[in-house]
Amino acid sequence: MFPEFTLCYSRLPERFYERFEPVPVREPHLVAFNRPLAEALGFDLAAFDAEEAAVWFAGNVVPRGAEPLAQAYAGHQFGGFVPRLGDGRAVLLGEVTDHDGRLRDIQLKGAGRTPFSRGGDGRSPLGPVLREYLVSEAMHAMGIPATRALAAVTTGERVMRGIPEPGAILTRVASSHIRVGTFQYFAARGDIEGVRELAGHVIERHYPELESKQGGERYLGLLEAVQARQAALIAKWMGVGFIHGVMNTDNTTISGETIDFGPCAFMEQYDPQMVFSSIDEGGRYAYSNQPWIAQWNLARLAETLLPLIDDDSDKAVERATEMLQRFPVQYEAEWLGVMRAKLGLEQPQPGDKALIEALLATMHRGRADFTLSFRQLAAAAENPEAEAALVALFERPEEIAGWLEEWRARLAQEALNESERAQRMRWVNPAFIPRNHRVQQALTAAMDENDFGPFETLLQVVTHPFDDQPGREEFTLPAEPTERVFRTFCGT
Template structure:
């Protein structure tokens, strides 16, 4: 049933990882399986054996051709550097080539104590596994690069995070699991050969267009390519009100995917300083800080690549600094492109940034729901009949009315025919996101009652985020005061 493994990462030098087989669990049970993703990866589902799949996705059996390993990496966590992190509860089975010819990692998360566990148990509670499953699949459906969830298995065992909780294992799929922190692991050891070999591996896997360049240009090109993908990724996060919560360098993927969904959350009432993560006490990773944290993380990658960029350290610093200083402009271009699409704008005009910022300011002052405001704006695009529904989201509707007048003046400069603007805006503004209280309700039902119905319904809703879904309008609404989730938690 499993597609054939290619095992490129395991062919790198052994200091890149630790060989490690998953630790078997007592009573595995497959509670979620992503058939469309499995088909895209090349699984033979005509011969699907649920019991055999359960053994593989729990780590009780190693799939044919896999060579499990735990990857080494380091990282800055909330600004403090930790020289040895690594996969403390994850096991990379290997890579497969999907039906589009792309390499994809398959990894078990929560598969037991590894050499990098640092005293931890290497397990995961069920709640974080289901959270990552539903949010990562929602992100994919929203068009945002993300790791994906292939399967979730309960273990029949408990893990203790303050109190005993049901254990589970997530099968995660990614373009790769290489992070800025992976580079930091070798740099911290003065292993420039390791940095070079990793950089060449990343270029070959993610940026093959750079392979024909000379050494210095190639590694500067790598930094620029990673920067471009990070700018585009964070702009997309901002466009849907997503707050990652732990933007450490070990959670910054060099492929440009969203990775690690611990205390992540989607903002409801718009507030640029919004924080949900229980461990982000200083607000380092607040919503509005995400672009600049991305630049900070990229600077850490740049520091490591300097010796590869130019043997003359002064020249290397100069060209790398010049590149990093272009990040704000690159990010703003990506962000404005996202926001123009959300506002139904095709052309670029000099006042567009002001128009966007004035809307966000009105939403902040009016305590408007981020997702609903943009969705209702789409409904108002070609008819003023939608203005009232948009305005009622604001505590002071007159603020919204003033902005709508400015927006309609701007729309008059656009050539789109009637109806087309609304169609496009509805494809840029989701009706459904994984609202925090809905996620929590689904997790609670699964953990406390072994009821996966709410999880399955929520998953179906958020993986069709732009569709009208009659009978499910309640999933569009923000939490009632008694349902609000103010803190989210990491599952480690």
């Protein structure tokens, strides 16, 4: 059933990983399978059998050609450096080449205790597996680079997370699982050749346009390329009100994909200081901090590359610092592009940033729902009578009414007609997101009642985020006061 593996990471020196066979589980059962993704990866769906697939995706049988391993990495976690982290509950089976010719990692998450587990059990509860499945697929559907969910399997075993919970394993697909923390692992050991070899691997896999560069320019170019992707990624997060929750350097990918969906959430009521993670007590990874945390993480990457950028450490620091100082400008350009599109603006004007910031400030004071506000704005772009539904979202209706006058004056400078503008706005302003309370309801039904119907319905809804879905209007609504979920948790 599996496509042919094109092994890549396992050909690196053995200090990059620990070989590790997934630990078999008692009673694997397939509860979710992403057929379109499987087809794109080259799986033989004609030979698909759910019972057999459960055995594969649980790790009870290693697919032919796979060479399972746990990757080594380090990381700054909430600002504190941990020199040895690594895959504590995940195993990389290997890589496959998809139908577009791209290498994709296939990893089992929750596959048992590895040499990097640090006393953990190496397993995952069902809830975090289903959360990652829902949110990662929703992100992909919204056009935001993210790891993908291929399958979810229950194990027939319990894991202890305060109380016994049903166990599960997620099959995750990524462009790669290489992180800023992977570079830090070798740098922390003074292993400059390890950093060099890792950088060469990353360039070959993700940034082949840098292959022709020589010397320090090659590695400065790598920093520049990763920085550009991170600026674009975080701008997209901000555009949909996404809060990652654990933006540690070990959760910052070199490929520019969103990875690890533990204590993440989408904002409802707009608040730039919003935090959902149960472990982010100081608000380090609050919504408004995400761009600057990305820059901080990039600085940690730059530190690992300094010996490769220039033999003169002062010159290396100078060149890397100059590059990092460009990040705010790069990010703002990306963010303005995202937000202009959300407001229906095609031609940049000097006052656009002030107009955008005025809307966000009005949303904050008016305690308005982030997603609904922008979706209703798209309706108002086509039909002024739809403004009433938008204004009704705000506790201070007079403020948003005043802003709408400024917005319409700005739209008058654009060439698009109302219908085309509204359609373009609908393509970037989702109607459906994985709202916290809906996710929790789906997880609770699956964990407590073995009922996956709510999960399957929610998955179908959030993977068509921009479509009008008649009969599913309740999925667009924020939580009632008694349904609100203010804290989300990591599954480790």
